[in-house]
Amino acid sequence: MSDSLVSSTHNLNDQSSLTEWLDYMQQIHVSAIDMGLSRVLPVAELLGVVQSAKDDAYVFTVAGTNGKGSTTAVIAQVCQAAGYKTALYHSPHLSVFNERVRINGEMASDQTLIDAFNKVEAARLACDLTLSFFEMTTLAALLIFAEADCDVWVLEVGLGGRLDVVNIIDPDMAVITNIGIDHVDWLGDNIEDIGAEKAGILRKDIALIYGSDQMPASVQQAIDKHEATCYQVGQDFSYRELDSKTWQYSNAAITMQLPRPALSLMNTANALSAVLASPLNVDMAALEQALQTVKLAGRFDYREVKARHWLFDVAHNEHGVTFLLKQLLPLWQQHLAQQKVDSQTHHTPATIKILFSMLGDKDIDKVVQCLIESGLPISDWFIAEIDYPRAASTEQLRGILASYVDGAQIHEFNRLSAATDAVMDASQPQDLIVVCGSFHTIGEALSALKIS
Template sequence: MSDSLTSRTHSPNNKASLTEWLDYMQQIHVSAIDMGLSRVLPVAESLGVVQSAKDDAYVFTVAGTNGKGSTTAAIAQMCQAAGYKTALYQSPHLSVFNERVRINGEMVSDQTLIDAFSKVESARLECALTLSFFEMTTLAALLIFAEADCDVWVLEVGLGGRLDVVNIIDPDMAVITNIGIDHVDWLGDNVEDIGREKAGILREGIPLIYGTTAMPDSVQQAINKHQATCYQFGQDFSYREIDAKTWQYSNAAVTMQLPRPALSLTNTVNALSAVLASSLNVDTHAIEQALQTVKLAGRFDYREVQGRHWLLDVAHNEQGVEFLLAQLLPFWQQHLVEQNKHNRHAHIAPPKIKMLFSMLGDKDINKVVQCLTTAGLPISDWFIAEIDYPRAASTERLQSILAEYVDGAQIHEFDGLQAATQAVINASQPQDLIVVCGSFHTIGEALAALEVA
C-alpha cells in the first residue's frame, strides 16, 4: 500500500492520547475538506454504522447556514427529557474535541473516542482509502452511537448537506434552518446552488422542517422530487414572544405557552417543530423541562467572568451577524437599564461596548464588519488578534478592513487572542459589555484565555 493510502507514520494505538490521534488524523489526507461520499461509504459499511442507524435509531439531520448548533442542542434535550437515549453530534468544538460527541448530554470520554478512532482506522486501511479529518472523526462518532445503542441520533451537518459525510445516514426527519451565502468555494455563490446542496439531506417521503419564510426554488424542487412533507416557518408554524420569561408556539394542531430558553427562539421553534412532527413520544412536560435546561456555549452566551459582562457568539458570516444583532440590540437596552439602576447613585461613565474580534481569512470579513459597525451599537473599541489556526485572517488584514469603518484610534492589535482578552479586561469597566464574535475559534480561544487570565 502506498504512502498516499496510509501515512508515513504508523497509526497510533489505544495507548496513544486523544491529542496524538487527532494530530495523526489531520496528517493522513491531502486536504482538510474533501467533499463527496465515495470514499466514506465503504468504510462506513465495513463498520456497520449505516445499517445500525437504519434499523435501531430515529435520526434527525440538521443542515443550514446558521443556527444548526442551537437547533440540534434543543432537539436532543427534548428527546432526552422524554426518556430516549439520545446521541448528539455537532461541529466544530469550542474548547475540547469531546464536545462534538455526546450521549444524553454528556461528552464521551477520551478512551471512547480513541477506541472508535482505532476501529475506523482499521476499516480505512482494509478498504485502502484515505479519509479527511472530518470524515474520520464523524465516522467515529457514528460508530460510538451505534455501539451505545442510542434511541435517537441528532446529527449536525458540517458543510452543505448532499456531499457531507453525515449524509451517509438516512434521516427520519430533515431540518434546514436557513440558507445564506457561506462556504462559496464548496457550495456555490448563490442561494439556489447552496439550497440544492443543503436539500441533499432529503429522502423519499420524510418530513422536512424549513426554518425561514424564504425558500429557494431548488429546495422546493427537492421537496417535490422526494415527495417530502414540508413544514415551513411562517406558514405551518410560528411563535410570538409574551414576556421575558414566556413565549407561545403554535402550529395547526397545538398552541403552547412555554418557558423561554437560553437559546434563540427562532432555532428553538424549528427544533420543537421537528420533535412534534416526528414519530417520537415527547410530551409537554418533557418540552418544558428541556427548554429550562438546554444551553450551548458560544451561542448568544452571556457570562460574568473576571468582574466583566461578556456576550460570546460564534457569528461568522453576514446572516449570522444579523441574527446576533437581532438579539443583541434589545439585550443592550436591557443592560443599560440594569446598569443605570445599579449605578444610579454613583458618578461613573455610561456603559460602553468593547468588541473582541477575529475571523477566518476565507470568510467575508468586510460584510461582517459592515454589519457590526452600522447597527447603531456604541462600540467604543475593537480588540483584534490573529486566531491560532491555519485559515486565520492576519491581524493586518483585520485592521485594514476595520479602518474603513471606524477610527484607527479605536482599533487595538495584539499578538494572539489571550493577550487581546486580557487587554479588553484591563481597558473596560465593570458596567461595560464585552462582545466576542467572528468565529468558533475566536470564542474557543477567548474562553481558554479567560480560564488563565
C-alpha cells in the first residue's frame, strides 16, 4: 500500500478507539514482520525518542530465544522497588494490547496509547514512509516512556536483536537469555547465525549478561568486537534452589539467600545479574520486595480455577518446551503426592490433559514430540485453531498429533474457547490441565476462563 493511499484513507484521531487504531496499523504496511531499521529510524528521530533515551534514562535491552518476558519483568520490578520510575516494554500480550506498555507496573491507558499513536502516525506521514504494526506500536511505547521521563527503560526485543525496532535505542546493559532455533525464516537455521543476530544489541564497552553455559562463536566475536564485558552463568554468577521458599544467588562479589519468586530461577538470576552489574542503587530490601511480588501471566503459571488445576505456559518451540518440562516433572510429582493425601475423594488416577494450539510457522512436530517423550501421563489433547493470521489449522495440528497418539485421544474444536470449556468438562478435580503452544493459546484460554 502506498503512502498516498494510506494518507487518503487515514481518518483516525484521538477520538478513535484503541481497537480502531490497532486494526488500522495492521493494514498500512505490506507485511506484519519487516526486519530492518532504515525505515523506522527517521520516524524515531523526528519523534525524539532516540535522544531522550540516550540523555535521560538507563536502558536494559533483553534478547534471547526464550525467557525474555520473565527476565524483563524481574529487572523492572527490582528497579521499581528501588525507587526508580521504571518503564517496561514487552510483547506479545496475552489479553489486551495495553499489557505491552507499563510504567511502574501500571499498563498504559487506552487514551495514552491513542495519543502516542497519533504522534507516531503524524511523524510517519511527515517522513513519507510505511511502518509495520510492530514498528508503529514500539515507537509509541518508546514515546510514552520518553514523555513520562522514566529513569529506567527495560526493553524486550521482539525478534532477533540486530534488526529489531528496539535496537534503535542504545542499551546501557545487554542481556541474552539463551539461544535456540526459532524464527528460522528471519534469523537463520543454525545457532551461529541466530547468535549473531541476537548479539546485534551490543554496543561499545557495555556489559552483557549471558544466561546460558553454551556460547556460539558468533556471540564471542561480537563481545570482542565491541570490547564488551561479559558475565556468563556458571562462570561469573550462579544460582541454586535451597528449598521451596528460598534460593541462593552468587557472583564474585556477593552471595545472597533470597525469597523464591513465582518465575524461573534461571531468568531471575539473569535479571539480578543485570541489575547488580549496573550503576543503579539497589539494596537487599528492594531485591526481597521485588522477588516476593513479581509475577507474569503465562510463565509456568499454576492456578486453581473453577475446581480444576491448570498450568499455563507460553512455551512455543523445542527449547521452551524442554525448559517447561524440567519444571513440570517435579510439579507433577508434588501434584500426585497431594492427590494421594486427598485420595479418599478420588476414584480414578490423576492424568494430564493438554489444551494445545500453535502458530503454523513453528516446529509443531518437535514440540509435540518433546511432550510425548516426556513420560508424563498425557491422556488427552484438546486442540483448536487460534484466532491469529499465522495460526496452525486444526487439520494441521491433528495430522501431527495423529502420528504420535491414538485418534481417540485427540479432541477437535472450532474455537479455543470451546476447547477450553471441553477440557474442563472432561477433566476430574485430581487432573492437571496444561495449556501451552503459543502466547495466543494462553491468551484465548484465559479469556475463555474470564481470568487474566
